[in-house]
Amino acid sequence: MMAQWQELLRLDSALQCRVSQLYEGKLPREIRHYLCVAIESQDWDSAAENDNKARTCFHALLEYLEEQWNRSIQENNILQGPDFPGIRDYLLKHFQAQPLYLAVILSICLKEEKKILATASEAQGCGNPVLDQKWRMLDNKVNEMKRRTSDLKKEIKSVEEQNEKLEFLQETWQIQVEEHVGLAQSQAVVKEKCLKQANIITQTKKILLQQIVNILKLAEEIVATLTDVELPEWKHRQQMACIGSPVDTSLDHLQKWFTTVAEELLRVREQLQKLQDQNMKYNSTDNSNLAGPMAEIEKFALSLLTKLVANALVVAKQPAMSSLQQRPLILKTGVRFSVTVRFLANLPVFKHLLKVKPVFDKDVQEAQTTKGFRRFEFNREDCKVLDVDAPDGGLAAEFGHMFLKEKRGRSKGSSETRLGVTEELHIIKFVAEFKHAGLQCNLEASSLPVIVISSTNQVISAWASVMWYNTLSTSEPRNLSLFADPPPLTWQQLSHVLSWQFLSVGKRGLDEDQLSMLRDKIVGDDPDDLVPWSKFSKNEGAWIWIDGILDLVKKHLVDLWRDGCIMGFVSRKRTRTLLQEKQTGTFLIRFSESLKDGAVTFSWVEHTHGETHVHAVEPYTKVELSGMCLPDIINLYSLRAETNMTGNPLRFLYPDIHKDTALGRYYNNSPLSATQKVIDGYVKRTNIPVSTYPTPPPSPPREVEDIEEMELLQELFPDFFYFCTPSQSFVDNSSSY
Numbered sequence: 001m002m003a004q005w006q007e008l009l010r011l012d013s014a015l016q017c018r019v020s021q022l023y024e025g026k027l028p029r030e031i032r033h034y035l036c037v038a039i040e041s042q043d044w045d046s047a048a049e050n051d052n053k054a055r056t057c058f059h060a061l062l063e064y065l066e067e068q069w070n071r072s073i074q075e076n077n078i079l080q081g082p083d084f085p086g087i088r089d090y091l092l093k094h095f096q097a098q099p100l101y102l103a104v105i106l107s108i109c110l111k112e113e114k115k116i117l118a119t120a121s122e123a124q125g126c127g128n129p130v131l132d133q134k135w136r137m138l139d140n141k142v143n144e145m146k147r148r149t150s151d152l153k154k155e156i157k158s159v160e161e162q163n164e165k166l167e168f169l170q171e172t173w174q175i176q177v178e179e180h181v182g183l184a185q186s187q188a189v190v191k192e193k194c195l196k197q198a199n200i201i202t203q204t205k206k207i208l209l210q211q212i213v214n215i216l217k218l219a220e221e222i223v224a225t226l227t228d229v230e231l232p233e234w235k236h237r238q239q240m241a242c243i244g245s246p247v248d249t250s251l252d253h254l255q256k257w258f259t260t261v262a263e264e265l266l267r268v269r270e271q272l273q274k275l276q277d278q279n280m281k282y283n284s285t286d287n288s289n290l291a292g293p294m295a296e297i298e299k300f301a302l303s304l305l306t307k308l309v310a311n312a313l314v315v316a317k318q319p320a321m322s323s324l325q326q327r328p329l330i331l332k333t334g335v336r337f338s339v340t341v342r343f344l345a346n347l348p349v350f351k352h353l354l355k356v357k358p359v360f361d362k363d364v365q366e367a368q369t370t371k372g373f374r375r376f377e378f379n380r381e382d383c384k385v386l387d388v389d390a391p392d393g394g395l396a397a398e399f400g401h402m403f404l405k406e407k408r409g410r411s412k413g414s415s416e417t418r419l420g421v422t423e424e425l426h427i428i429k430f431v432a433e434f435k436h437a438g439l440q441c442n443l444e445a446s447s448l449p450v451i452v453i454s455s456t457n458q459v460i461s462a463w464a465s466v467m468w469y470n471t472l473s474t475s476e477p478r479n480l481s482l483f484a485d486p487p488p489l490t491w492q493q494l495s496h497v498l499s500w501q502f503l504s505v506g507k508r509g510l511d512e513d514q515l516s517m518l519r520d521k522i523v524g525d526d527p528d529d530l531v532p533w534s535k536f537s538k539n540e541g542a543w544i545w546i547d548g549i550l551d552l553v554k555k556h557l558v559d560l561w562r563d564g565c566i567m568g569f570v571s572r573k574r575t576r577t578l579l580q581e582k583q584t585g586t587f588l589i590r591f592s593e594s595l596k597d598g599a600v601t602f603s604w605v606e607h608t609h610g611e612t613h614v615h616a617v618e619p620y621t622k623v624e625l626s627g628m629c630l631p632d633i634i635n636l637y638s639l640r641a642e643t644n645m646t647g648n649p650l651r652f653l654y655p656d657i658h659k660d661t662a663l664g665r666y667y668n669n670s671p672l673s674a675t676q677k678v679i680d681g682y683v684k685r686t687n688i689p690v691s692t693y694p695t696p697p698p699s700p701p702r703e704v705e706d707i708e709e710m711e712l713l714q715e716l717f718p719d720f721f722y723f724c725t726p727s728q729s730f731v732d733n734s735s736s737y
Contacts, residue, residue, distance in 0.1 A: 004110070005036035007117055018116055022109045027102075028090065032109075034082040038064035044110060047103035058099035062088060135253065138230070141222050142260050148215045149264045149271075155208055156271050205275060209293055215268055216300050222261055223304050227311040230254060235314075236474055239448055242318055242328050243467045244500030251316060251342060255394060258312050258344035265305045266347075266437065272298055306441050309345060309434055313356070313445040316342040316396060319428060326504050329450045329470075330462045333376070336403050341430050341445060342396040343386050354386040354432045354443070356397055360404070362429040366480050372418040375407040376426065376452060386432075404452060422461040423483035425449035425469065449478055460547045464537040467497050486533035491523050494531050498546065506553045506561035514569040518542075521593075540596075548598030549591050556625040557600065565589060565653060565662055566600070576614045578654065579605035585651025587659075589630070592619035600630060604649055615649075617691060628689070631666035634659065637689045 008019050023029045032039065038061050047054040069084040095102040234254055237247045276294055317340035320328035331337050341356055358378065366373050384397035428447040434440065449469060451462040468486065471493050473479050498518065499509035510518070522542045523529055537543050549568075553561045560566050566589045570578070579586055587604035599619035606613045620633065639646045653662040 004040055004113055004117070005032065008113060011116070015116055015119070019113060022112050026105045026109070030082070031087055031090070034068075034084075034087065035061060035064065039106060040110070042106075044103050044107040048100070048107040051100050054099040054103035058091070058095060058102060061091065065091075138222070138225060138257065141218060141225075142257055145215060145218050145222065145264050146260065148211065148218070149267050152208065152211055152215065152271050153267065155204070155211075156274050158204075205290060208275065209290065209297060212268060212272055212297055213300075215264075216297070216304060219261060219265060219268075219304050222257070223308050226254070226257055226261070227307060230257070231311060231314070232475075238318070239470050239474060242448060243470050243497055244326075244504040245496075246500070246503060251314070251344065251394070255342075255344045255346055258308065259346045262305065262308055262312070262345035263347055265301060265308070266349075269298065269301050269305070269437070272301065302439060305439055309439065310441050310443060312344040313354075313430065313432060313443040314342055314344060315430065315445050315447050316340045316394070317398075318448055319450050324459065327459070327463050327466070329448055329466050330453060330459060331404055331450050332453050332456065333404050333406055336401055338398060338400040339402070339428065339447065340396055340398045341384075341386070342394050344395075346395040349436065350395060351387060352385055353436060354395075354434060355383050356386060356430050356432045357381075357383045358399060358402070359429050359431060361426050362431070364427060364480060366425075370419070370481070374421075374424060374452065376404040377407055379403050379405060406452075406454075419481075419483055420461075421453060422451055422458050422465050423486075424451065425465075425478075425480040425482070426452055427478060427480070446476075446478070449480055460544065461537060463547070464541075464543045467501075468533060468537070471497055483533070488530040488532045489536075491519055491529040491531060494522070494536070495519070501546070501550055502553065502561070505550050506558050508562050508564065510569070514567075517569040517571055517574065518546075520571070545593075545596050545598075548596055550598075552591075552598035552600060552622055552625075555622060557630060559666060560589070560630065560663075566591075567654065572616070575603045575616070579603060579614050580612050582654065582656070583607075583652065585649055586654055586656065587634075587650045587652070588654035589634075595619055595621065598622065600625075602634060602650065606649065629666065629668055631663040632668050633689050634663060635667050637691070640690050 008016065011019075020029055023032060042057040042060060043053075044057065047057045065084050065088045068082075069088075072078050072081045072084065091102070231254065234249070234251070237245075238249045241247050241249045272294065276291075279290060279294075317338070318328045319331060319337050319339040321330070321332065321335055321337045323335075324330055339358075343350065343354055360376055360378060379402065382399060382402060384399060386395050386397050427449055430445045430447075432443040434443055451465055453459065453462050465483065468489065469482055471489060472487055473482055495510075495515045495518070499515065503509040519529075522531055522536070535541055557566060561568070568589070568591050570588065570590045571593070575588065575590060578588065582605050584607045585604060587602050589600060589602045592599035592601055599621045601617050601619040603614055603616040606615065617637075620630065625633075634650055635648075637648050637650055639649055650659055652658055
């Protein structure tokens with residue numbers, strides 16, 4: 001049975017990235033790779049719950065490392081093999097004192113790996129049949145071209161043998177004549193034999209030339225498909241992936257096709273040259289007749305190879321700063337960023353052939369015509385020679401130490417439009433000159449438009465611009481003036497992009513209910529379902545609020561969001577509707593609608609004296625969640641009525657999952673552990689989140705749309721609306737709805 005890790009290595013790059021993310025900040029991926037056999041042979045689930053078992057598994061890993069190191073010594077493979085002593089030192093340093101921590105990490109990661117494999121299996125089982133069929137057809141055409149070229153090579157070799165035979169007959173003519181009795185008769189026989197052989201060669205050459213034409217016509221179809229269909233579709237997928245879409249941006253298929261077709265075109269030209277050489281060498285009578293057609297065919301082959309090569313240079317990885325990998329295309333002046341280019345025709349003869357140079361805002365009209373358009377330059381002249389030293393074997397180069405600096409003085413163009421910093425679009429182009437086997441052309445590949453900022457405070461607005469632009473402008477040439485008059489997005493377009501943001505940050509997108517709430521908040525009553533740019537991003541636009549929630553999820557709620565524990569986007573009215581029919585103690589977790597920086601709250605239902613009450617705690621901010629995680633807050637939460645504690649009102653996570661079942665695995669603190677654990681002679685204390693509870697509980701207020709009426713109710717019935725400020729003892733406050 002194939003090891004789990006080996007199965008993961010067969011997945012596409014998008015899914016492999018998900019695997020890499022599992023181990024970020026927890027365990028070097030190299031350890032998972034080189035110890036895959038030992039890791040997968042241990043029961044980490046049991047080890048994660050038992051310290052002795054965890055220690056046994058940990059020592060089993062160390063023994064495996066010792067065995068592998070001894071084998072490396074015996075096989076004289078110390079330098080080429082993995083750094084087993086380094087891995088051992090890392091494990092001892094980080095986990096020797098806490099093997100249980102390693103067990104927990106591996107238990108969780110192995111389970112997540114299985115989920116990723118299951119996802120891949122489902123996708124394979126219900127993939128896009130149209131796309132699969134199209135790629136199979138293209139594969140078949142490429143393979144057919146390879147087969148025909150291989151046959152052509154054999155037949156041209158056969159023609160060369162026939163030419164050699166004819167030459168032999170001509171050179172040994174006198175000997176053959178003397179072997180016959182009658183001189184005149186023998187001359188006629190030999191002459192007829194030579195003429196027959198020459199005719200066969202001539203006809204064979206004509207057939208071969210037609211075969212070459214047919215191969216090139218097939219190549220023409222393939223090249224057109226690659227450059228006009230497949231490559232633009234890949235660029236579109238990459239563009240969507242930049243703003244979070246979970247699409248496959250692997251270049252494996254394209255590189256295979258570009259490489260194979262380039263290789264076969266070179267072979268066709270090589271075989272055609274052999275035919276031309278044979279004509280010259282053997283001074284055939286058909287030389288003049290075939291020279292013209294051969295020249296035309298050579299011109300045709302060269303044009304196809306030129307078109308293929310001219311489109312083979314691509315930006316494989318768009319510009320991104322290391323601190324904003326999930327938000328590429330935002331570059332801050334003076335901060336290093338990286339970008340990778342690749343040449344898809346990955347042939348050994350092309351290695352070290354291409355020298356690529358980046359150019360900022362090359363041929364950008366806005367740089368000369370737009371008033372106030374900022375101009376930038378790279379920190380240094382940086383050229384790279386494409387090599388095959390990339391981990392995946394591609395003919396690529398990474399520009400990894402680049403940063404921008406602004407030039408003095410801005411352009412003084414005629415246009416009156418002056419865009420804001422986060423709406424001004426720039427591009428980076430990569431240029432190279434290709435020369436090989438009579439082929440010469442200039443190559444150029446362009447990045448997607450980038451936004452150059454000068455402060456980290458501009459990242460939020462810049463990312464809104466990146467999302468907006470790449471959703472609207474999906475074809476070349478790029479419209480760098482889009483934000484001079486930005487078109488609106490439809491809600492359908494925007495809803496996809498917003499869902500991708502949560503998928504990227506929290507491993508789970510938005511469902512229909514969550515999107516419905518956001519639509520009501522963002523679109524409102526617009527009959528066309530359109531969202532203007534200004535309404536989304538400017539001032540108090542929806543994006544500032546959503547981005548605050550994304551940051552909250554990323555820093556404090558990833559696991560809860562991924563596992564579906566957080567309902568998130570649900571209005572107060574919808575909250576009451578969902579909870580009022582549930583049993584007492586049922587609660588749900590949702591995001592605050594009022595705090596722009598991102599906050600989370602929970603609401604619960606209570607049935608007392610025949611009345612139903614829905615309460616909500618004052619939202620928890622990032623600062624408060626830094627002190628105690630949300631699962632612990634929910635687990636330890638208590639209500640206080642006057643001077644008496646009434647206990648934790650939270651019992652069931654909506655719809656009816658017991659709190660401990662839903663959240664137990666995330667608890668870091670509990671009253672039991674807090675009272676039992678003693679550190680340096682002191683019993684460890686735990687801050688208990690407490691809310692002041694009114695007695696008796698207030699009746700739920702009716703729906704009030706008028707703000708003035710609500711304020712009047714607050715004055716008349718202050719007990720209905722109570723908001724207190726949390727004290728230093730971590731006391732929280734609840735308000736009823």
